[in-house]
Amino acid sequence: MARLNLLEETRFEKLPVKVYEDEHIASRKVAKRIADLIQRKQGNNEHAVLGLATGATPVKVYEELIRLHKEEGLSFKNVITFNLDEYYPMQPDAKQSYVKFMDEVLFNHIDIERQNIHIPDGTLNKDEITDYCLAYEEKIGFYGGLDLQLLGIGRTGHIGFNEPGSAPNSGTRLVTLDDLTRRDASRDFGGKENVPTKAITMGIGTIFKAREIILMAWSRKKAPIIKKAVEGEISGNVPATYLQLSDNVEFILDNDAASELTRFDTPWLVKDCAWDKTLIKKAVIWLSSEVGKPILKLTDEDYNNNGMAQLATEQGPAYQINIDVFNQLQHSITGWPGGKPQADDSQRPERKSPEKKRSLIFSPHPDDDVISMGGTFIRLVDQGHDVHVAYQTSGNTAVWDTDVLRYVEFAIDFKRSTGEDTSKLEATYEKMRAFIDKKQPNDIDLDEIRDVKAFIRKSEAIAGARYAGLKDKNIHFMALPFYETGKRVKSPVTEKDVELTMELLNEIKPHQVFAAGDFADPHGTHIVCFRIILEALNRLRKTESWTKDCWLWMYRGAWQEFAVHEIEMAVPLSPQEVERKRKAIFQHQSQKDTPVFPGDDEREFWVRAEERNRETAESYHALGLANYEAMEAFVRWKFD
Template sequence: MLLNLLEETRYEKIPVKIYDNDALASRDVAARIATIIRQKQAEGKPAVLGLATGISPIKVYRELIRLHREEGLSFNNVVTFNLDEYYPIQPDAGQSYVRFMKEQLFDHVDIDMGNVNIPDGRLAEKDVPAFCLAYEQKINSYGGIDVQLLGIGRTGHIGFNEPGSAPNSGTRLVTLNELTRRDASKDFGGKENVPTKAITMGIGTIYKAREIILLAWSGKKAAIIRKAVEGEQTSDVPATYLQGSANVQFVTDTEAAAALTRFDTPWLVKDCVWSDTLIKKAVIWLAGRVDKPILKLTEADYNNNGMAQLATAFGPVYHINISIFNQLQHTITGWPGGKPSADDSQRPERAEPAIKRSIVFSPHPDDDVISMGGTFIRLADQGHEVHVAYQTSGNTAVWDEEVLRYIEFAMDFARSQGQDATYLEDLYSSMSAFFKSKQPNQSDTEAIRTVKGLVRKGEAIAGARLAGLPDPRIHFMDLPFYDRSKFDKNVSYEDDITQTMQLLREVKPQQIFTAGDFADPHGTHKVCFEIILEAFNRLRGMGEAWTKDCWIWLYRGAWHEFEIHEIEMAVPLSPQEVIRKRLAIFKHQSQKDVPVFPGDDAREFWVRAEQRTQETARMYNKLGLAEYEAIEAFVRWKFND
């Protein structure tokens, strides 16, 4: 068993402990910390903890709070040193790590705040070097850190040790990477408001801790975890320097570990149990690796690339090739609502009913046309009863100056009609004054949010009409969680779920299309999907008959596409449909040119959408399938029962 595990993990240069989910992992990590605290208490010594901020350690802190409240874990002997802090920043600022640590841990346990150490973002820059030296000396005065918690950024940074950091670096002032600042932009109300610098413990400081635990959750971290664990040590990925420590462990959920070789391409490290899905993934991977169409793969290709076991167990390889080629071919359909009166045994959608009720859920007011605009148009053109439901107002993603422009238009129109524009003039003045004094990340007034929401509503209506929908089938849900979450971190989704249930009952769809693009950097897509799924599951549980005949299709949008082996329905688009989809996206004028939240990608949304679907078509063609202008891809949601 041990030999098998060693073989399976031979690419991994850091031990990785993988859990089904972050809650289980966080409980175990908190238990390890609690054990250290109690051992030190028994010895009459302080427990010295190195603490991290961000999403990754939050559930660890919640479990430590529970252990304090319910099991008597005391923090009266605990000394803490935080990894980092933005510079400059005031400790009471909403983005300050001082405030974060108080809210997430310190205010809820019996720690002596005199034992809490966090880099000081208020210092004059000339005083920072002396502070950093004193920080190091204070850590050393306690004999070093007993256990150091870490997260990992997408640049591979630990603490704020960005690419280029030296492995022996100490606590110091650093300049933040552009990607790090983009990732923080939502918290600060725009990248321009994110500090350009930070004070951070160095890699050398972290390295000296007696135990180092790096936490990583979700598929967003999968790529960087693979680089950190399996890559060569390099300053380009600072976390790789942890490979030299005998005291480090990465703790992840299954999604964050998914890109490790033993999970992503397991045939390279072990004998596999060859499921249909794994065979499909492996053959497509092989075709890409040797740059051949699937039907031209040879036994030598299999044997020379770690797939001899597959060839032996299921060969001859040409039979495997034909099987996978046919599976891919069967995903392609010009009839996303099903082809009437056709044999649907090899098609992704059912032939009957010939005319389906379909509902496209769009988390933001433009996700529908960006992500599946061609399919949306095709469904309407083929006569299906298509509905679109815009789940949130999207008011966060409208520039402030756009609000004033629309109010100016309303004032001018009112005056041109001889009407009193006093109310609008007063509104304009109050909004102008608000914008002049608006602080980074400050929530807009209700009136401003309303105008921004109306801007996006008008654009969404124009886009849906261009796709071929009559107005009664255009639904604006304006789910409450979206605005509520701007003011309250503890958001209930019950009314969002209830509202979604009502719409589903009204439409009784045979098809639901919903965003499965959980790489959305702001998290709205994932929340919207979970609301739909909970609403649908409740209706299923109530025995509503229509739910038995309803299929849920996931689409992805501006952030990334499904892998080819995952795709279950591929809808090819003609050149004319690509242009029509582009025009529908253009209706969202507030998102053109420079959107408020562009993410990492500088391309406009319509360019991303076109190039993404063209790349999917190109990949199908390289595998030996027909050449199309573009392909939109979908995966069907599977219920456990």
């Protein structure tokens, strides 16, 4: 019976999928499978032939393999590896090369024989590539083929660098990279213009010959393409769908990557559900969108015809369900994000007491506060709350070098106008200029350049917070140590990061904390900053009584927005408030027009924010609620 239930749940899925709570657990499971394969082959005095992937996805698998080698004696002496791909052209000692990547994340830490490592050669002349690719295929065949192939998946659906349009029987070859793939790689190269346009990759046909194929994916960013790969029709537009034709493949996902699969996203379509308040709200909002009706116009027939008959039968009639969900949405809307004084707060998202709250807004980068919740920020100040803002990082990697020179030139001119000696500053300027002239993508900036970039971001943050109405004493710059590396890859979080956060929280003793909850930012800074806040608050909750009255609200907006069913507080903005928010964002001049790291969204940050806020308001209106100009959305974090 359990087997039948599982088949019913997964009936939309066209290949085997295993889902784990998070990428750490999943990576350990994959590493264990690889280790078992290696040891089984060792027992038979055979080579284990592995196809390896690069990128962020397999890193924790490699970390676990290193641990197994160092702590449990796993040997790689009998292992032969073939990597999927390499950029072309690419020198093996370049920072972005997959040769360097594999050495750093795996090969330098295990006992594998160097002659057993094979990675496509990015230094070849073009006229040598065809023969080289044939030889690469032949070498895989010489060793008996791949025992196991690890794969990640790109947002175009590529596996290896087999981009849309790749043939299912393709072999190792030179390919042209999709624009989205190059945009995703732009941070590694210091801009899309520096990303190679081509790569050498194993073909889909090569991958298919592996006796076992494991495709891994983590995070919500991968959820849309995973749904296409697992549940979609086989198409050259999504090369990963070809894996549906293999009998030897398994997808290993974390909860977030699996979140858009039917059994998780709309489970009522595949099984009977245990209906709780949260699932009912999500299902009714989905149904309203599916049939194009406001919630209060949904009928029993709509429920029955769209996989929700069980809900109508168990919890109905439908109209009563509609009213309950409509009221939940209505109660989430408030013009008083700090609570409305002397009002019944039993149906409001925030408490009425105390009337004047201490509100602390944490901003991972110096502009996330106004981009993501600028309207609410201004509203809290206007309504008389004691608002503080804390900029967790300097954001000093996201300023153009030309801005640095321009600001220092301004400083030199200003000092001259006051009759001051400018010789030291001019010498520093010439040093900076010489460095910038020779700077290669992703080179670590000079300390002086990083300082100027931090000063630029700091001055803009102050201007934005002042525009929102804050006094300077309520503006805090934390410069958390994990960020201050000058590198794209940041240092691990340390005790100092948590202690600095605890100190600020204890100083302010806020009733409200606002923190960035959009973890899709391409830098990974938001999730790191959120975890630091969470750790600090959890520790303080053990000893500090004020924390019992402290609520943590998550905001989004810079990179994504909450789905309507998730929203617990929606703050409507008038046209005038949207304009004020826009002007607060405009204070961040270094991020206007074209920011250094725009991600894959070509819109300017202020445009993204306005359009997302407008879309949230339109979503509420389509469900039958009031028609506001825009809305900022929040979800409250529930402590254990």
